[in-house]
Amino acid sequence: MSAGPAREGEPLRLGIDIGGTKTDAVVIDGDGTPVHRVRLATGHGADAVLDTAVAVAGRLERLAGARFASVGVGIPGMVAPQSGLVRHAVNLGFEELELGALLGERLGAQVRVENDVKAATLGAYRLLHPGAPDETGSMAYLNLGTGVAAGFVVGGALWRGARGTAGEIGHIPVDPNGAVCACGQRGCLETVASGSAVARMWPTANPSPAHALFAAARAGDGEARRVVRRLTEGIATAVRLLVLTLDVDAVVVGGGLAQLGDALLSAVRRTLSEWGEASSFVAALGLPARVRMLPDGAPAAAVGAALVGGGALSGAPGVRPVTAVRL
Numbered sequence: 001m002s003a004g005p006a007r008e009g010e011p012l013r014l015g016i017d018i019g020g021t022k023t024d025a026v027v028i029d030g031d032g033t034p035v036h037r038v039r040l041a042t043g044h045g046a047d048a049v050l051d052t053a054v055a056v057a058g059r060l061e062r063l064a065g066a067r068f069a070s071v072g073v074g075i076p077g078m079v080a081p082q083s084g085l086v087r088h089a090v091n092l093g094f095e096e097l098e099l100g101a102l103l104g105e106r107l108g109a110q111v112r113v114e115n116d117v118k119a120a121t122l123g124a125y126r127l128l129h130p131g132a133p134d135e136t137g138s139m140a141y142l143n144l145g146t147g148v149a150a151g152f153v154v155g156g157a158l159w160r161g162a163r164g165t166a167g168e169i170g171h172i173p174v175d176p177n178g179a180v181c182a183c184g185q186r187g188c189l190e191t192v193a194s195g196s197a198v199a200r201m202w203p204t205a206n207p208s209p210a211h212a213l214f215a216a217a218r219a220g221d222g223e224a225r226r227v228v229r230r231l232t233e234g235i236a237t238a239v240r241l242l243v244l245t246l247d248v249d250a251v252v253v254g255g256g257l258a259q260l261g262d263a264l265l266s267a268v269r270r271t272l273s274e275w276g277e278a279s280s281f282v283a284a285l286g287l288p289a290r291v292r293m294l295p296d297g298a299p300a301a302a303v304g305a306a307l308v309g310g311g312a313l314s315g316a317p318g319v320r321p322v323t324a325v326r327l
Contacts, residue, residue: 011069014060015123015306016053017116017299018042018075020091025056026302027064032126034299036063046094054106071111072309073099074119074301081308084113091146114308116301117143117167121151122158123304124252124294138249140242141300144235144257148190150242170194174237193234195256201227210256214263228267235264236271239291240282254294265293
């Protein structure tokens with residue numbers, strides 16, 4: 001990927017998004033615009049994760065033809081941003097890794113580390129926020145992957161909460177008679193509004209269960225339509241919850257299920273509109289207009305990681321505001 005060469009002499013920032021299957025990395029210029037991008041398969045285990053991060057950094061350094069002014073990483077798991085320690089990254093095959101220190105030694109640079117959803121929140125705000133001033137802009141990023149999690153930008157800054165767990169909405173019970181969640185509770189939001197929920201409710205050998213589900217629903221399969229309805233109601237519930245909690249300007253949907261694009265967005269908006277027809281209070285919230293979809297392929301988490309590496313990080317509860325642009 002190249003979005004045009006960086007201006008000579010301006011600082012370049014590297015952002016690395018380490019995922020369970022792929023590592024996505026970008027170089028952004030001083031304006032926050034991605035100018036180079038590299039993606040590699042993520043290895044399994046601590047050593048492989050480090051090796052992959054070093055590999056993408058090396059490739060991007062050669063593409064950029066210059067050293068990076070800063071390096072940031074987004075990664076799943078429990079992250080201590082100030083130290084760069086990552087814990088419980090089970091999908092990556094390790095329980096604990098001093099990622100910031102070890103990667104910094106390999107790259108010869110300071111490395112700042114952030115949780116992947118929080119990094120994606122910063123990146124989505126940077127790429128998609130509709131131009132409100134930094135001190136007033138607000139957004140929720142709803143990540144629909146294997147699980148469900150959210151991040152918040154409030155007053156133009158990332159909001160972490162008192163203990164860094166703000167946005168863990170996937171484990172809010174919404175159905176006391178629902179399926180048992182991996183967390184041990186019953187009927188969590190994650191059991192009806194995630195990739196794992198689709199796999200459970202619509203078993204298929206198709207490598208893309210969500211796309212197969214929506215295709216079957218379009219073809220008139222009654223059970224597929226029921227599952228799509230349950231899924232979209234779960235996602236709409238998450239949108240309503242996020243708006244009622246912080247009254248954000250927008251809810252941006254990302255993650256694996258966002259690849260469904262307009263088909264999913266239209267279904268969620270229809271559900272929100274139906275709820276508005278039944279409740280003047282819900283109608284007044286203007287929920288359908290507030291929900292947006294992150295464009296497929298947008299490197300939000302990698303861009304957010306680059307912003308973190310560039311200094312968009314401080315102690316709890318938030319991080320320094322980031323400049324928003326209109327695309």
